[in-house]
Amino acid sequence: MTAPVTAGRRYAGAALDRVEGLDKVTGRAAYAADHRPADLVHAVAVPATIARGEVVQVDVDAMLKRPGVVAAIWHGNAPRLATSDEELAVLQSRRVAYRGQYVAVVVAETPEDAREAARTLRIEYVAEEHDVILRADHPRAYRPENVNAGHPSDTGQGDPDAALAAAPVVVDEEYGTPAEHNNPMEPHATIADWHGDGLIVHEPSQNVSGLRATLASLFGMPPGHVHVVSPHVGGGFGSKAKTLPHTILAALTAKQVGRPVKLALTRRQLFVATGYRTPTVQRVRLGAEPDGRLIAITHDAVMQSSTLSEFTEQTAVPSRVMYAAPHRRTTHRVVRLDVPTPSWMRAPGECPGMFALESAMDELAIACGVDPVELRVRNEPAAGPESGLPFSSRNLVACLREGARRFGWAGRDPRPGVRRRGRTLIGTGVAASTFPALRAPSSATVRAEPGGRYTVRIAAADIGTGARTVLTQIAADALGTAPAAVTVELGDSALPPAPVAGGSMGTASWGTAVVRACEELAARLEAAGGTVPDGGLEVTADTGREVRAQERYSRHAFGAQFAEVGVDADTGETRVLRLLGVFAAGRVLNPKTARSQFIGGMTMGLSMALLEESIMDGRFGDFLNCDLAQYHIAAHADVRDVQAYWLEEEDPHLNPMGSKGIGEIGIVGTAAAIANAVHHATGVRIRELPIRLDKLVR
Amino acid sequence: MRVHLTVNGRDETVDGVWEGESLLYVLRERMGLPGAKNACEQGECGSCTVYLDGLPVCACLVAAGQADGRRVRTVEGLADGGRLHPIQEAFVECGAVQCGFCTPGLLVQAHDLIERVGEPSDAEIREALAGNLCRCTGYEKILDAVRLAAARRGAARTGTEDRS
Ligand code: FES
Ligand code: FES
Numbered sequence: 001m002t003a004p005v006t007a008g009r010r011y012a013g014a015a016l017d018r019v020e021g022l023d024k025v026t027g028r029a030a031y032a033a034d035h036r037p038a039d040l041v042h043a044v045a046v047p048a049t050i051a052r053g054e055v056v057q058v059d060v061d062a063m064l065k066r067p068g069v070v071a072a073i074w075h076g077n078a079p080r081l082a083t084s085d086e087e088l089a090v091l092q093s094r095r096v097a098y099r100g101q102y103v104a105v106v107v108a109e110t111p112e113d114a115r116e117a118a119r120t121l122r123i124e125y126v127a128e129e130h131d132v133i134l135r136a137d138h139p140r141a142y143r144p145e146n147v148n149a150g151h152p153s154d155t156g157q158g159d160p161d162a163a164l165a166a167a168p169v170v171v172d173e174e175y176g177t178p179a180e181h182n183n184p185m186e187p188h189a190t191i192a193d194w195h196g197d198g199l200i201v202h203e204p205s206q207n208v209s210g211l212r213a214t215l216a217s218l219f220g221m222p223p224g225h226v227h228v229v230s231p232h233v234g235g236g237f238g239s240k241a242k243t244l245p246h247t248i249l250a251a252l253t254a255k256q257v258g259r260p261v262k263l264a265l266t267r268r269q270l271f272v273a274t275g276y277r278t279p280t281v282q283r284v285r286l287g288a289e290p291d292g293r294l295i296a297i298t299h300d301a302v303m304q305s306s307t308l309s310e311f312t313e314q315t316a317v318p319s320r321v322m323y324a325a326p327h328r329r330t331t332h333r334v335v336r337l338d339v340p341t342p343s344w345m346r347a348p349g350e351c352p353g354m355f356a357l358e359s360a361m362d363e364l365a366i367a368c369g370v371d372p373v374e375l376r377v378r379n380e381p382a383a384g385p386e387s388g389l390p391f392s393s394r395n396l397v398a399c400l401r402e403g404a405r406r407f408g409w410a411g412r413d414p415r416p417g418v419r420r421r422g423r424t425l426i427g428t429g430v431a432a433s434t435f436p437a438l439r440a441p442s443s444a445t446v447r448a449e450p451g452g453r454y455t456v457r458i459a460a461a462d463i464g465t466g467a468r469t470v471l472t473q474i475a476a477d478a479l480g481t482a483p484a485a486v487t488v489e490l491g492d493s494a495l496p497p498a499p500v501a502g503g504s505m506g507t508a509s510w511g512t513a514v515v516r517a518c519e520e521l522a523a524r525l526e527a528a529g530g531t532v533p534d535g536g537l538e539v540t541a542d543t544g545r546e547v548r549a550q551e552r553y554s555r556h557a558f559g560a561q562f563a564e565v566g567v568d569a570d571t572g573e574t575r576v577l578r579l580l581g582v583f584a585a586g587r588v589l590n591p592k593t594a595r596s597q598f599i600g601g602m603t604m605g606l607s608m609a610l611l612e613e614s615i616m617d618g619r620f621g622d623f624l625n626c627d628l629a630q631y632h633i634a635a636h637a638d639v640r641d642v643q644a645y646w647l648e649e650e651d652p653h654l655n656p657m658g659s660k661g662i663g664e665i666g667i668v669g670t671a672a673a674i675a676n677a678v679h680h681a682t683g684v685r686i687r688e689l690p691i692r693l694d695k696l697v698r
Numbered sequence: 699m700r701v702h703l704t705v706n707g708r709d710e711t712v713d714g715v716w717e718g719e720s721l722l723y724v725l726r727e728r729m730g731l732p733g734a735k736n737a738c739e740q741g742e743c744g745s746c747t748v749y750l751d752g753l754p755v756c757a758c759l760v761a762a763g764q765a766d767g768r769r770v771r772t773v774e775g776l777a778d779g780g781r782l783h784p785i786q787e788a789f790v791e792c793g794a795v796q797c798g799f800c801t802p803g804l805l806v807q808a809h810d811l812i813e814r815v816g817e818p819s820d821a822e823i824r825e826a827l828a829g830n831l832c833r834c835t836g837y838e839k840i841l842d843a844v845r846l847a848a849a850r851r852g853a854a855r856t857g858t859e860d861r862s
Pocket of ligand 2: 185234235464794795796797798799800801831832833834835
C-alpha cells in the first residue's frame with residue numbers, strides 16, 4: 001500500500017498560473033521555427049506524386065544549375081542510415097509507399113528558392129496500381145498479433161453468439177469514424193545543425209528522449225551526441241510523439257550540406273506525413289434483458305495502416321472495461337493500404353471506440369425503454385469485466401449522477417423529434433468517458449542551491465498541458481518550499497531521460513520521479529544538518545523499479561458527458577448548445593490547467609462530432625481537404641457553452657500525487673453524447689461521423 | 699527591394715526584400731520578431747495577426763511591399779514598456795494560454811476588440827475571435843480573459859476620468 005496521497009500538500013491542488021505564461025503573452029517564448037542560426041539554409045521536402053511504385057530518376061544536375069540551390073538529395077545520392085525500420089528509412093529506397101512520401105529534398109539559400117526548386121524538380125516514376133480505401137470486408141484485412149499499447153487483438157468470454165441469438169433485446173449496428181488530423185496550431189518544423197560529430201535539433205517534440213535515441217541510432221552515434229531542444233511545443237495531441245520523416249530528412253540534409261538546415265512543413269504538408277487518426281469501421285452488438293441488463297457485448301473494429309508498418313489502434317479495448325456482461329468478444333482487424341501510416345491522435349482507440357459503444361448504448365436504452373443514464377448505472381461492473389482485476393477507483397456512476405444533476409437531466413422526455421424552438425429541433429444526449437491511468441519509468445534530478453533555490457531537471461515536455469507548472473507545484477510540496485523557489489527545466493534531451501508526453505501518463509510518470517528525487521534530497525539535507533553545501537546538492541531518482549513493481553489493478557479515469565443540441569429543421573445545421581462533463585480522475589493537481597485540459601478535450605470532441613473528416617481521394621491516393629479552409633476545426637463561434645467539473649477522488653494505488661491523466665479523457669465520449677442528442681432532437685441516428693447536414697436532411 | 703516600416707514604434711528599413719515576400723516573413727525572419735506565428739500561411743488561422751495602421755490583419759496575407767511606409771504593431775509591442783496590457787494579464791490569469799501558439803494572434807485581435815468596443819458582449823467576442831483558431835483551450839477561457847480584461851480596462855478608464 002502506498003502512503004496516503006494528501007500528506008504534506010500545499011501547492012498541489014492550487015490554481016497556480018502557468019509559469020511560462022508571461023513568455024507566451026509577450027511573444028518571447030521561442031518555438032522551434034523561431035530559431036535563426038547563422039549561415040542557415042532552407043530545405044523543402046519533395047513529395048511523391050504517385051501512391052505506389054518506384055522512383056526511377058531525379059534530375060539533380062538541372063536543379064543544381066539553378067541560382068540559390070545548394071543541394072538536391074534523393075535515394076541516389078543520400079547518405080545511408082542505419083535502420084531496418086521502413087518508417088525511418090527516409091530516402092533509403094526507390095519504393096514509394098504512399099502519395100506524398102518524401103522522395104527528395106532540395107536545399108537553397110532562401111525559402112522561396114527552395115520552394116520553387118521543390119516545385120520544379122523533375123522526377124521520373126514507375127507507377128503501380130494503388131489501393132487506398134478502407135472497407136470492413138477488404139480481402140486483405142487480417143488479425144494483427146497485438147494492437148497498440150500491447151493489448152491482445154482479440155478477447156472473448158462465454159458464448160456471445162448464442163447469447164445474442166437468445167437475448168430478448170438486441171442492438172446490432174455498424175459505426176464509422178473518418179480519418180482525422182491532429183492539426184496542432186504549430187506546424188512541425190526542424191532546424192538541424194551538425195557540430196563536428198554532434199547533431200543539434202530544434203524540433204517541437206512530445207518525446208525528446210525518444211527522439212534523441214532514434215536519431216542517434218539512425219546516424220550511428222552515441223545518444224549523447226544528439227541534442228534535441230524543445231522548450232515550447234505549440235500543441236501536438238500525439239502528432240509530435242514519434243520520430244517523423246521530416247526530422248530525419250532535415251538531419252540528413254544538414255549533414256550532407258554541412259550547414260544548419262531549416263525544414264518547416266506547411267499546413268498542407270502536415271496532412272501527409274505527420275500522422276493522423278485511422279478511419280474505423282466498427283460493429284457493435286449488444287444483447288440485453290428487457291430491463292437493459294447486458295447479457296452480451298461484441299465489438300469488432302477494422303482499421304487501416306500503411307504498407308510500411310503495422311500501426312493498429314486499440315479501438316475496441318474500451319469495451320473490455322466499460323460494462324458487465326457474461327458473454328463478450330472484441331476483435332481488431334487491420335488492412336495495410338497504400339496510405340501514410342496513421343499515428344496517435346488524442347485518445348487513440350478510446351476516442352473512436354467509445355463513439356461506437358456509447359452510441360450503441362443509447363440505441364439499447366431506447367430499445368429497452370430505459371433512461372440512458374440508468375442503463376449505464378445498471379451495467380456497472382464490480383471489477384474489470386474482462387481482466388477480473390479490482391478497479392483502483394471507479395466513479396463512473398457518481399459522474400453520471402452528478403452530471404445529470406448539474407445538466408438538469410431529470411424528467412427528460414425520451415421521445416425523439418418532439419421539442420422545437422422556432423425552426424430548431426432540440427435534443428439532449430449522454431455518453432460515458434474513460435481513459436487508462438498509466439505510468440512509465442522516468443528519471444529526474446533536483447538540485448538545491450545554498451540560497452534556498454531549487455532546480456528540477458527532467459526531459460519531460462510541456463505541449464500546452466501545464467506540465468512545467470504542475471511539476472513545479474509537485475516539487476514545491478515534496479521539498480516543503482514555495483513554487484516561486486523552484487525552477488523546472490524540461491523540453492531538452494540533455495536533461496535526465498523521461499517518457500513521452502502521451503497516453504495521459506506524463507504527469508504521473510514525471511511527477512513520481514520528481515517526488516522521489518525531492519524526497520531523497522530532503523533526506524540528504526536533513527542528514528547534513530539542514531544546510532546546503534556551498535557547491536549545492538543534487539539528487540537523481542529513477543522510478544524504473546517502483547513502476548515495474550506496482551500492484552496489479554485496473555486503473556482508469558472515468559467521466560460522463562451531457563450535450564444539448566439544436567438542429568435546424570430545414571437545413572440540418574447542428575449546433576451544440578451546451579456541453580457538460582463531469583470527470584473522476586484522481587486528485588486534480590491544478591484546477592486552472594486541468595479545466596483547460598478537460599474543456600479543450602471536449603471541444604475537440606465537439607469538433608470531431610460535427611466537423612472533422614479527412615477525405616481520401618481514391619483516384620490519386622491523398623487527402624483532398626488538406627488545409628484549415630477545408631478541414632474544419634471548431635472555431636470560437638462554434639462553441640457556445642462548455643463546462644467541465646470533477647469529483648474529488650482518493651485513489652491510493654496510483655502514484656505519490658494520487659493523480660490520473662486528464663489530457664485525453666475529455667475527448668472520449670463527446671461525439672457519442674452529441675450524436676445521441678442529435679437523435680433525440682431529430683429521430684435520425686448518425687452512425688458515421690461527422691454529423692453533416694446531408695446526413696440529417698433526407 | 700527596400701521596405702520602410704514603423705514596427706512597435708521604431709523605424710525600420712529592410713533591404714533585399716523579394717516581391718513575393720509576406721509581411722509575416724519580414725517580421726519573423728528579417729527583423730527578429732518571431733512573436734507573430736506562421737501556422738497556415740494562407741489566411742485561415744489568425745496566428746499571424748498584427749496591427750497594420752491600427753487594423754488587425756493576417757500578416758501572412760499582406761505583401762511586404764504593401765506595408766511599406768506603414769505602422770505595424772505586433773504582440774511584442776502590446777505591453778507598455780514593462781507593463782503588460784490588461785488583455786495579456788488576463789490571458790495568463792484566466793488560463794487562456796495553453797501551448798501558446800495561437801496566443802500572439804489572439805492577443806492582438808482581442809486587444810483590438812477591447813480598444814474598439816470597450817465591453818463587448820459574449821456574442822461579439824465569439825464572432826470577433828472566430829478567425830483565430832485555437833486547438834488547445836476550447837475557447838471558454840479565452841472568452842473569460844476578454845471579459846475580465848474589458849471589465850478592468852473599463853474600470854481603469856472610469857477611474858482615470860474620475861481623477862481628472
Ligand atoms: S498564418 Fe496567417 S492566417 Fe494562418
Ligand atoms: S493555446 Fe494552443 S492553440 Fe491555442
